Amino acid sequence: MSARAGIVVTGTEVLTGRVQDRNGPWLADRLLELGVELAHITICGDRPEDIEAQLRFLAGEGVDLIVTSGGLGPTADDMTVAVVARFCGRELVLDNVLEDKIAAIIERLMARFPNVDAEAMRASNRKQALVPAGAHIIDPVGTAPGVVVPGTPTVVVLPGPPRELQPMWPSALETPAVQEAIAGRTTYRQEMVRMFGLPESGLAETLRDAEKDVDGFERLEITTCLRRGELEVVTRYEPDAAEVYTNLMSLLRERHGHDMFSEDGTTVDEQVARLLTGRRIATAESCTAGLVAARLTDLAGSSAYVAGGVVAYANAAKTDLLGVDPALLDAHGAVSEPVAQAMADGALRRFGADTAVATTGIAGPGGGSEDKPVGTVCFCVKRADGPTVVRTMRLPGNRADVRERSTTVAMHLLRRTLAGSPV
């Protein structure tokens, strides 16, 4: 048995990409947690015929549950409830209790906008109290109520603003109609492994071997994804396939142990934060120009171990702020391992830190040479109490890619150096 669902996201601003849809991914997460299989997310504008076409499509695909977001506002272009009512073959009826509830909310809001005509606003919000006959009403968090329309499939209609949709979802989930629709859900386990330094095709090769060598491999649903230079491998399986996953992991560890840095969902940022506990780090950045410092301070509580950093973009800044010897710059050029090392030294000294990370490279599009093409980046990680690690890499992509990838490389060099792993 299983339960399948589809999500319909409506709104011209979302379809045209002016506003990023946050409801689809959020609802997808909730459904996956429940063990409901998500088959499709569809996005359309405010046109009733397009919304209805998507509902028909999902019903035709045999989903048990459809969740819609958006199109519940008071304005005339918001028509989701009316479309869903027609699709489900139910009339729209005015719910008097709901109308009073909305009126009370509107009155509270009015207090902050004394210039708006309250009567006109109440009238336009009356539309929001029209619900499909026999539907279950989800109380509004903003002014727009949601509805659950029982049937095959059951349809849950929620408002577009995430701060309204999210708190309304648990109430929708509790309704008998939704519980019945998802009764066939399967409990899955989901595990994530993160790797750094392995190309996607290297992993593909291992997975092809696993298909032959790991018994029951077909019971694992594996998706791989390259993100910010890291490979993420997500595996879903039913609980009784746990041993198959264990065997796959043994193979992955054997082949790619060095590159596999996370088996518990933690990010490199979280691991570096943990490794920096009780330490004091400073950054010295040229090509990444603040991105490493910004990333180290992304996490709350980072002031406990981040002292600060220098963005030494110009050569003069490297000498004046970090004490890099001008002779070193002359002899090796700004993008060189000796300069990266001198920058890290300067960061340690100037900030009284015990850990430093330095980057200097050519992000492009200009500035490359035959010797040092665009994408050449030198890194140095220095521990006052331990080893110094220096690396030069050639990173692919455009200016933004090189800067972002360099930041990720810096985080991984930090992680390995602090953990005492081979770099």
Add this chain to the structure above:
Amino acid sequence: MSARAGIVVTGTEVLTGRVQDRNGPWLADRLLELGVELAHITICGDRPEDIEAQLRFLAGEGVDLIVTSGGLGPTADDMTVAVVARFCGRELVLDNVLEDKIAAIIERLMARFPNVDAEAMRASNRKQALVPAGAHIIDPVGTAPGVVVPGTPTVVVLPGPPRELQPMWPSALETPAVQEAIAGRTTYRQEMVRMFGLPESGLAETLRDAEKDVDGFERLEITTCLRRGELEVVTRYEPDAAEVYTNLMSLLRERHGHDMFSEDGTTVDEQVARLLTGRRIATAESCTAGLVAARLTDLAGSSAYVAGGVVAYANAAKTDLLGVDPALLDAHGAVSEPVAQAMADGALRRFGADTAVATTGIAGPGGGSEDKPVGTVCFCVKRADGPTVVRTMRLPGNRADVRERSTTVAMHLLRRTLAGSPV
């Protein structure tokens, strides 16, 4: 006449929300620019039957063009080309020229991964040289080629990574099959205006007035969107409605001239870059911790005017690196206008700069007080040859929001100060 299109985004990592889809919105923009009506975006995982169901749905809705993204990798779970071939009733054939091209690309990549078996890798990439018979091939930017399959509808198949998809789109667009599919498109003009400092409801009020006062207002298709603290107003219209747009613009300029900073599509980043020509800027950041420096150096050529910056996260860094008087920190606290000013002074002096921008604030979640709640941020922009501007703001949202919004505020303070506009 018109031309309608649909977009199919594939990939389990996108469907499950682990990776944010950037291709749907980007392709939506391109289609809108062309005057092609976008009806639906659909997202599914890597399951062939789900991809095929979406293709059938869109074809059934009568679209002239389908663009797919994703599922072109070397791994077995990437099946888009095979599914599209079957859907279009065409066989998959191995393209030898393409296979050699991919092999050459792989060999170049191999240089960076000396430990991977090149022959195994070539074999796994051979799959990417299988194309539907009679399809037009779009040369790869990464390792995955795209294809254009002529028909009703014509199907364009592109890879998932945006940095591959985006440069491949123009080649796909040039193919006769795509040109024929979109022949019925309507020419629209599209203009964008950017504002900063105006709440969305203020703009809504003006647009309601424009509905009454601007003749032919209904001929303009206006979408507004709040992004990174800026309001973007995009207007589409057929060329003979140009005068209506001119009249709307007059009204917007009259009411919101101070807040409207871009009428030609330029971003605040581009405007600041232009204003910094011939100047030399340094940053002094606490709560933004490098984000302002990173943003100033986002654009190519920024080394001409960015000297560098200090991330002064700890108080000791503020005194040691920027020369902020410890007495000032004691008297006013780190988050205060005098400290922001002293940080900007220090940046001017230490970097020999003529322009400086400083931020110090409470990004949260901890560290707030009744006086200075989370979101309190002090800014200072200083010109060696002109005025000093100091501001304190309370920015909404979580830690990431406050840091990002602070960065945008800093850019706008810079823009206004450098342009000599009222701040």
